Amino acid sequence: MSTNNVLNITPIKFDEGKLLLLDQTKLPGEEIYIEIDTKEDMWDAIYHLKVRGAPAIGVAAAYGLYIEAVKYDGSSVTEFIQYTKEIADYLASARPTAVNLSWALRKMTDSLDRACISNPKEGKEKLLEEAMSIHKEDIEACLAMGEYGLSLLKPGMGILTHCNAGTIATAKYGTCLAPIYLGHERGYGFKVFADETRPLLQGARLTSWELNKAGVDVTLICDNMAATVMKKGWVDAVVVGCDRMAANGDGANKIGTSAVAILAKEYGIPFYMYVPTSTIDLNTETGDDIEIELRKGEEIYEMWYEKPMAPEGVKTFNPSFDVTDHKYITAVITEKGIVRPPYDLNLKALMKENEGKDGKLTE
Ligand code: MRU
Numbered sequence: 001m002s003t004n005n006v007l008n009i010t011p012i013k014f015d016e017g018k019l020l021l022l023d024q025t026k027l028p029g030e031e032i033y034i035e036i037d038t039k040e041d042m043w044d045a046i047y048h049l050k051v052r053g054a055p056a057i058g059v060a061a062a063y064g065l066y067i068e069a070v071k072y073d074g075s076s077v078t079e080f081i082q083y084t085k086e087i088a089d090y091l092a093s094a095r096p097t098a099v100n101l102s103w104a105l106r107k108m109t110d111s112l113d114r115a116c117i118s119n120p121k122e123g124k125e126k127l128l129e130e131a132m133s134i135h136k137e138d139i140e141a142c143l144a145m146g147e148y149g150l151s152l153l154k155p156g157m158g159i160l161t162h163c164n165a166g167t168i169a170t171a172k173y174g175t176c177l178a179p180i181y182l183g184h185e186r187g188y189g190f191k192v193f194a195d196e197t198r199p200l201l202q203g204a205r206l207t208s209w210e211l212n213k214a215g216v217d218v219t220l221i222c223d224n225m226a227a228t229v230m231k232k233g234w235v236d237a238v239v240v241g242c243d244r245m246a247a248n249g250d251g252a253n254k255i256g257t258s259a260v261a262i263l264a265k266e267y268g269i270p271f272y273m274y275v276p277t278s279t280i281d282l283n284t285e286t287g288d289d290i291e292i293e294l295r296k297g298e299e300i301y302e303m304w305y306e307k308p309m310a311p312e313g314v315k316t317f318n319p320s321f322d323v324t325d326h327k328y329i330t331a332v333i334t335e336k337g338i339v340r341p342p343y344d345l346n347l348k349a350l351m352k353e354n355e356g357k358d359g360k361l362t363e
Helices: 039-047 054-069 077-092 099-115 120-150 178-185 202-213 223-231 257-266 343-354
Strands: 012-015 018-022 033-036 158-161 191-195 217-221 237-240 244-246 251-254 271-274 321-324 331-334 337-339
Touching: 012 054, 012 120, 018 054, 033 039, 033 054, 039 054, 039 077, 054 077, 054 099, 054 120, 077 099, 077 120, 099 120, 120 178, 120 271, 120 331, 158 223, 191 202, 191 223, 202 217, 217 223, 223 257, 237 257, 251 257, 257 271, 257 321, 331 343, 337 343
Parallel strands: 158 191, 158 237, 191 217, 237 271, 271 331
Antiparallel strands: 012 018, 018 033, 244 251, 251 321, 331 337
């Protein structure tokens, strides 16, 4: 993929031991990088969505773990490994739903177990190597998903997306926005509808910013307008990301995704979920077993407003994700290929082929 404005944006930079993250809470107004020096900085950046999007939090946390682990100044290998695992557990507690976070941290600690290191210095080198490989593999996975995803789309299509699964939600290119960037470069002339994505406005602040910056035709709509643009016949496909896909194909993604999937079914529009294998969790049987992050009510009535938009003390319910039932998902796009129903069998087969390559499967 050749570069254009947006694809020159690097959400996670690691250079000469320094970790910089594009602070996504400041977008679209300001493009500011923050430096992460400690595990507390990293936890805070994940919790407050300065870095967000399932693959991006996995990559960032891997570097965050390394940044803290290099501070170990003892000489015991056992103690170093224990210290590293404690950092991993701490970082994993920042957000529960996206499996990429615990997946990346486990890859980091497993790399130490596998390497049979003879001193902490070797262990630190191993951790850096692993973090860089997680970073590189995510870029490659996004590019591959872009090509597979583009094979399902045609020039001139109207495409609706929810939340942000773009460049800044990953190491580069995005998951469900990757085919849009590839198609844009190849003259497909897509017309994209971006749901604003209440309450944290990832669609408005991030997706419309990214696509606009790249010169893609994007129209921002409120979440409750999706049915209207579908009914008008303006949407030929829905593309979304995923935070965790269970073994039966149920996929957790940003709150509101399942409503879009149900609408798409009603209007006969294909619904494509982009799920790198790092987001597939065969240890979780169904969507009911996925822990859904609950966030503060202030995000609904206060965060983006000059004054509170609800009476003081009103009760709130603010789940950050919902689960789209597998029956609404037309196809799952991974970096290894496109998976169709029956998902319970086909996801397992895909992951089996991948087994041993990433040390992830525990079945
Ligand atoms: O709360 P967020 O902004 O981290 O939620 C992000 C999403 O739901 C994305 O769609 C998902 O992580 C996939 S990102 C490639």
